Amino acid sequence: MTQTEIVVAPPQQAVSEQPQRKQRFLALSGAERRVISWLAPLALIHTLIYVFLVLPWQHYDEPGHFLYAAYIVRGGITAPDDVAVAREVADSMYRHDFWPPGVRPDLLSPRPPGIPTDQRHHPPLYYSIIATLIGPFRYMPVEYQLYLGRVFSAFLMMLTVIAVWRIGLTMAPDEPQMALVLAALVAGTPAFVDLMSALNSDVLMNFAAATAFLGFAILIRHGWCGSGVLLAVLGTGVAILTKRTAIPLLAPLLLSLVWSMYRRPVRWWVYLVGGSLCTGALLMISFTLDTDGLRTRPWLAALERDYLRMNIVAWLQSWLNWERAWPWYVRTVEIAHTHFWVRLAWGHIPVWHPIGDRLFAGLSIAAMIGLLRGMQQWSAILPHWQQRWLWLCAIAVGLAWFTLLGRLHPLDEQEIPYIPRGRYLFWAIVPTIWLLAAGWQQLWPARWQHLTPYLLLAIITVFDMAALVALVMFYYLR
Numbered sequence: 001m002t003q004t005e006i007v008v009a010p011p012q013q014a015v016s017e018q019p020q021r022k023q024r025f026l027a028l029s030g031a032e033r034r035v036i037s038w039l040a041p042l043a044l045i046h047t048l049i050y051v052f053l054v055l056p057w058q059h060y061d062e063p064g065h066f067l068y069a070a071y072i073v074r075g076g077i078t079a080p081d082d083v084a085v086a087r088e089v090a091d092s093m094y095r096h097d098f099w100p101p102g103v104r105p106d107l108l109s110p111r112p113p114g115i116p117t118d119q120r121h122h123p124p125l126y127y128s129i130i131a132t133l134i135g136p137f138r139y140m141p142v143e144y145q146l147y148l149g150r151v152f153s154a155f156l157m158m159l160t161v162i163a164v165w166r167i168g169l170t171m172a173p174d175e176p177q178m179a180l181v182l183a184a185l186v187a188g189t190p191a192f193v194d195l196m197s198a199l200n201s202d203v204l205m206n207f208a209a210a211t212a213f214l215g216f217a218i219l220i221r222h223g224w225c226g227s228g229v230l231l232a233v234l235g236t237g238v239a240i241l242t243k244r245t246a247i248p249l250l251a252p253l254l255l256s257l258v259w260s261m262y263r264r265p266v267r268w269w270v271y272l273v274g275g276s277l278c279t280g281a282l283l284m285i286s287f288t289l290d291t292d293g294l295r296t297r298p299w300l301a302a303l304e305r306d307y308l309r310m311n312i313v314a315w316l317q318s319w320l321n322w323e324r325a326w327p328w329y330v331r332t333v334e335i336a337h338t339h340f341w342v343r344l345a346w347g348h349i350p351v352w353h354p355i356g357d358r359l360f361a362g363l364s365i366a367a368m369i370g371l372l373r374g375m376q377q378w379s380a381i382l383p384h385w386q387q388r389w390l391w392l393c394a395i396a397v398g399l400a401w402f403t404l405l406g407r408l409h410p411l412d413e414q415e416i417p418y419i420p421r422g423r424y425l426f427w428a429i430v431p432t433i434w435l436l437a438a439g440w441q442q443l444w445p446a447r448w449q450h451l452t453p454y455l456l457l458a459i460i461t462v463f464d465m466a467a468l469v470a471l472v473m474f475y476y477l478r
Helices: 011-015 019-023 030-053 062-073 083-095 125-137 142-171 176-188 190-195 201-222 226-242 244-261 268-286 298-308 312-318 322-341 355-381 384-406 422-441 446-476
Strands: 287-290 293-296
Touching: 030 142, 030 176, 030 190, 030 446, 062 083, 062 125, 062 142, 083 142, 125 142, 125 201, 125 226, 142 176, 142 201, 142 384, 142 422, 176 190, 176 422, 176 446, 190 201, 190 322, 190 422, 190 446, 201 226, 201 244, 201 384, 201 422, 226 244, 244 384, 244 422, 268 287, 293 298, 293 312, 298 312, 322 355, 322 384, 322 422, 355 384, 355 422, 355 446, 384 422, 422 446
Parallel strands: none
Antiparallel strands: 287 293
């Protein structure tokens, strides 16, 4: 890569891939092992600070996630509620000031106390893993079991950071320091590390998604290979089996597999025709039109009932109501963006408000302008595999925002829709950080561009420190 482009490699090096390098793209050199020997512990320690700084049950939906696993420990996935453990959790929540002053859970009721929010509509994969982890400690206080689950989340966060670093080495092989910068950007994003230190199924989904993107990068860079296919398919599969939010990963998975088998450039009209044909075929096998109107076919009806938990036909029809939906789109973008960067816990702890909100909004707008400026330049100087990686990142981020807005639908004329938060975008944090860094760089003169990722890292680091201060002030100095 050139000195001034984090995504650019010299064309002569990109064209002539060395066979020996291709055979060792998952192997680690001595220098790379030395990097991991300090990068992994630092990422783990940094996340553990969040783990033990945040009081028990204060992460988003954490009580419900814990209870799902605790119920599995005490009777299996389909077992009825265990009132005893629910009471213990509710009492612990009360002792750690979860509820407002004067609110105390009813611990004498024969039914479990009202604990937000029941998570048993999610697939059981993550909760079965947590149940296996905390099962031997079921007779210890629930806070100890909770922290054990949080430490497991911190371990997954460490692996996520290593995956991001490895993606950087794969897609920016001639500038390894940029791989470290990108990994540090992910590791220091306040809202992301806050969530990744919680007992929450999003943690496993986000780690699996990062693993999938590593597989995508290997396939795009080196072509069809067993390790790339394994990481891409396994990461995507685990993410989808953890949460339905990860379903959009199927699109970059399919695209990376196609690109891995067809390495030459493809004209734009081929994508247009191919996408239209695939969309038409998907609609034909998914829906039927009769006198009763548009209906889902049996296989899709079973999927929407058992997994998606939504009426797909009503969802599609709701998109046509632009007049009602547009104000909610604007509000959702505003809330989701701030929660993606600088909102902690249940979203009620801001980081350096309102400076954080405005600064990251400015960074995002600047990055989009930079990406538009860089498109023509990149098409001329980037090797083909790096161009495809940037397109894959753009498609993934676009899908993440599309599905986020899709959570508003179907709109009910009589109800205020639930506005989804930025955590629903975290499965796409890898492509988001790539596009942010690449677009931000394009706004600067060429002689300064090699320094701009470090400036971006300095900004993230400042807000990471501000996030720790915000947590201390909120939980311990009020």
